[in-house]
Amino acid sequence: MTPELIMGPPLAVGFALAVFAQRRGWSPPLWVALCAGAVLRVLAMLLAPQMAVQPYDFEHDFRDAANAVLDGQNPTMHLREGGWHFLPLLAYVLAGQQELGETLGLSWAVAGRIVPVVADLALIPLISRLAAERGALRGFQYACLPVGVLVSGVHGQFPPITLLFGVAALLAARRGHVQLAGLLIGLSVSCTHWSLLLVPGVVLAVPGLRRRVTVLVWTAMAPLAMLASSSLFLDTAASELPALVRAIMSTRPVVGDWGWTAVATGGEQIVSPVFGRVGLVILAAALLAALWWWRWAEPELLTLALLLVFLIVTYRLGAQYLLWPLPYLLARPPRGAWSAITLTSLWVVAGYLHLLYFLTGMEWATAHRVWVFSSLAVIAAMVYALPWRERGLPATGPAAGAQGLSDGHEPAVNGRR
Numbered sequence: 221m222t223p224e225l226i227m228g229p230p231l232a233v234g235f236a237l238a239v240f241a242q243r244r245g246w247s248p249p250l251w252v253a254l255c256a257g258a259v260l261r262v263l264a265m266l267l268a269p270q271m272a273v274q275p276y277d278f279e280h281d282f283r284d285a286a287n288a289v290l291d292g293q294n295p296t297m298h299l300r301e302g303g304w305h306f307l308p309l310l311a312y313v314l315a316g317q318q319e320l321g322e323t324l325g326l327s328w329a330v331a332g333r334i335v336p337v338v339a340d341l342a343l344i345p346l347i348s349r350l351a352a353e354r355g356a357l358r359g360f361q362y363a364c365l366p367v368g369v370l371v372s373g374v375h376g377q378f379p380p381i382t383l384l385f386g387v388a389a390l391l392a393a394r395r396g397h398v399q400l401a402g403l404l405i406g407l408s409v410s411c412t413h414w415s416l417l418l419v420p421g422v423v424l425a426v427p428g429l430r431r432r433v434t435v436l437v438w439t440a441m442a443p444l445a446m447l448a449s450s451s452l453f454l455d456t457a458a459s460e461l462p463a464l465v466r467a468i469m470s471t472r473p474v475v476g477d478w479g480w481t482a483v484a485t486g487g488e489q490i491v492s493p494v495f496g497r498v499g500l501v502i503l504a505a506a507l508l509a510a511l512w513w514w515r516w517a518e519p520e521l522l523t524l525a526l527l528l529v530f531l532i533v534t535y536r537l538g539a540q541y542l543l544w545p546l547p548y549l550l551a552r553p554p555r556g557a558w559s560a561i562t563l564t565s566l567w568v569v570a571g572y573l574h575l576l577y578f579l580t581g582m583e584w585a586t587a588h589r590v591w592v593f594s595s596l597a598v599i600a601a602m603v604y605a606l607p608w609r610e611r612g613l614p615a616t617g618p619a620a621g622a623q624g625l626s627d628g629h630e631p632a633v634n635g636r637r
Contacts, residue, residue: 222271222272223267223268223270223271224271224573226267227263227264227267227374227573228573230259230260230263231260231366231369231370231569234256234260234363234364234365234366234369235364235365235366235565237256237360237364238360238361238364238365239558239562241357241360241361241364242357242361242558245354245357246357246360247354247356247357247360248356248360249356250344250345250348250356250359252360253344253348253356253359253360253362253363254341254344254345254363256360256363256364257340257341257344257362257363257364257368257369258341260363260364260369260373261337261340261341261368261369261372261373262337262373263373264369264370264372264373264374265330265333265334265337265372265373265374266330268329268333268373268374268376269327269329269330271374274329275374275375275376275377277303277377278332278333278375278376278377280303281299281300281303281304282314282332282376283314283318283328283332284299284303284304285299285303285304285310285311285314285315286311286314286315286317286318286332287315287318288304288311289308289311289312289314289315289454290315290318290319292453292454292455293454293455294308294450294454294455294456294464295308295311296308296464296467296468297455297456297460297463297464297467301472302471302472302474305467305468305469305470305471305472306411306412306413306468307410307411307443307446307447307468308446308449308450308453308454309407309410309411309446310378310381310411310412313335313381314332316335317331317332317334317335318331318332320334332376333372333373333374333376335381336371336372336373336375336376336377336378336380336381337372337373337380339372339380339381339383339384340368340369340371340372340373340380342384343362343368343380343383343384343387343547344359344360344362344363345359346384346387346388346391346547347359347362347387347547347550347551349391350387350390350391350520350547350548350551351550351551351552352551358550358551361550362546362547362550365546365561365565366565366568366569367542367543367546367564367565367568368380368543368546370539370568370569370572370573371539371540371543371568374572375539375540375572377538377540378411378412378540379412379540379541379543379544380543381411382408382411382412382414382415383408383543383544383547385404385405385407385408385411385415386404386405386408386415386418386422387547388404389401389402389404389405389408389418389422390418390421390422390425390519390520390523392404393422393423393425393426393435393519394425394519396426396427398426398431398434398435398438399434399438401422401425401426401435401438402422402434402435402436402437402438402439402441403438403439403441403442405418405419405422405435405439406438406439406440406441406442406443407442409439409442409443410442410443410446413469413471414530414541414544417507417523417526417527417530417544418523419436419439420511420522420523420526421519421520421522421523421526422435422439422519423435423436424519424522425519447461447464447465450464471496471536472491473491473492473493473495473496473497473499473535473536474489474490474491474536475489475490475491475492475495475496475499475535475536476488476489476490476592477489477536477537477538477592477595478534478536478537478592478595479532479533479534479535479537479595479596479599480533480535481495481499481535481536482592482593482595482596483593483596486589487588487589487590487592487593488589489588489592495535496535496536498535499534499535499536500535502533502535503530503533503534503535506529506530506532506533507526507529507530509529510525510526510529511526513525513611514526514607514611514612516611516612517607517610517611517612518552518610518612520548520551520552521548521552521554521607521610521612523548524545524548524549524552524554524607525606525607527544527545527548528545528560528602528603528605528606529606530544531544531545531599531602532599532602532603537595539567539568539571539572542564542567542568542598545560545602546561546564549561549605552607552610554605554606554607554608554609554610555604555605555608555609556601556604556605556606557605559601559604559605560598560601560602560604560605562601563597563598563601564598564601564602567591567594567595567598570591570594571591574587575587575588575591
C-alpha cells in the first residue's frame with residue numbers, strides 16, 4: 221500500500237472526529253487534542269518522504285533558501301524568479317532545520333517539516349484561548365481537521381508559523397500587552413506578505429489611539445530588523461536594500477488555479493502579468509470594502525472577514541492559503557462556517573493526495589481542470605460563511621456611552637475602545 225493511501229484513513233477519521241465533536245459539543249481535554257494532533261501530523265511527516273513526488277517548493281526552493289543562508293547569501297537575490305520573495309526570517313528557520321537535520325542525521329525530507337509541524341501543534345492551545353467559550357472544543361477540532369495536517373506535515377509550508385505569531389498577537393492585544401502584541405504581529409508580517417491582513421484586528425483589539433499607534437510602531441520593528449539583517453548577516457549591501465524590498469514585494473502572477481482566473485483561463489495554469497495587474501486592483505478594492513463594512517466588528521471577526529474576502533477574490537492561490545482563516549472560523553464560527561470548513565478540507569485533500577501523487581500526463585490535466593473549477597464551490601461556501609450578521613454597529617445613545625465609560629476610558633464598541 222502506498223504512503224498516500226495509508227494517510228487517507230487517518231485523515232478521514234480525524235475529520236469525522238472533528239464533525240462529531242461539533243455535532244455533540246464534545247470538548248476533550250487539551251492534552252487529548254494535542255495527542256490527536258501530534259499523531260496525525262507526525263504520521264504525515266514520516267509518510268511524506270516516502271511519497272513518489274515531493275512538493276516542488278519544499279524539495280527545491282525551501283532547501284535552496286536554507287543552503288543560501290548557510291552560505292551567507294540572501295535567497296531573495298540568488299534563487300530563481302519567484303522561488304523566494306520574503307524577508308529572511310523564514311529562510312533562517314529553514315537554515316536552522318537544515319543544520320538540525322545534519323546534527324541529528326535526518327534527511328531534509330524530515331527535518332524540513334519539523335518547525336511547521338511544531339508550530340501547527342502550538343496553534344491548538346492558542347485557538348482554544350481565542351475561542352473563549354467552548355475553547356477546548358475548538359482546539360480539538362483544529363487538531364483533527366486535515367488542512368493543517370497536510371499543510372504542515374506533507375507540504376512543510378509556512379502558514380502555521382505565520383498564524384502562530386498572528387493568533388498569539390491577537391491574544392496579547394486582548395490582554396493589554398501592547399508592545400508584545402506589536403512585536404508578535406510584526407514577526408508574523410516578517411514571515412509572509414498576507415499576514416498584513418491580520419494587523420487591523422490586532423490594532424483594533426487594543427483600546428485607545430495612543431496604544432494602537434504603539435502597536436503599529438512595534439509591528440514595524442520586526443520587519444525592519446529582518447531587512448537590516450540582510451546586510452548584517454547576508455551578502456546584501458546597504459545600497460541594495462531598496463532593490464531587495466522591490467523583489468520582496470513582487471509576486472509572480474501564476475493564475476488559473478482558483479476562482480475567477482480559473483474560469484478566465486479555462487482551467488489552465490499560466491503566468492499572466494495582465495491578470496496580475498487586474499487581479500491586484502480587484503483584490504485591493506475588495507479588501508478596502510471589507511475593512512469598511514466590518515470596521516465595527518469584533519477583532520476576530522474583522523480578521524476572519526478580511527481573510528475570507530482575500531481568498532474569495534484573489535487571482536492566485538496555493539492550497540496552503542486555505543489554512544489562513546481556519547483558526548478564526550473555529551474560534552468564532554459564523555453561520556455557514558462548517559460548510560466552508562468541509563468543502564475546504566475536501567478540496568485540499570484532493571489537491572495534496574490525489575492530484576499531486578496519483579495522476580500523470582493527460583489524466584492529471586483533466587483532473588486538475590475539474591479540481592480548479594470546483595474551487596468555485598469552495599468560494600461560494602466562503603461567501604456564505606462571511607460574518608454578515610456579526611458586522612457590528614457603533615454604540616449610540618446615553619446608555620451605551622455610560623456603559624462604555626465604566627472603566628474611565630472612552631466608550632466601548634463591541635468590546636473595543
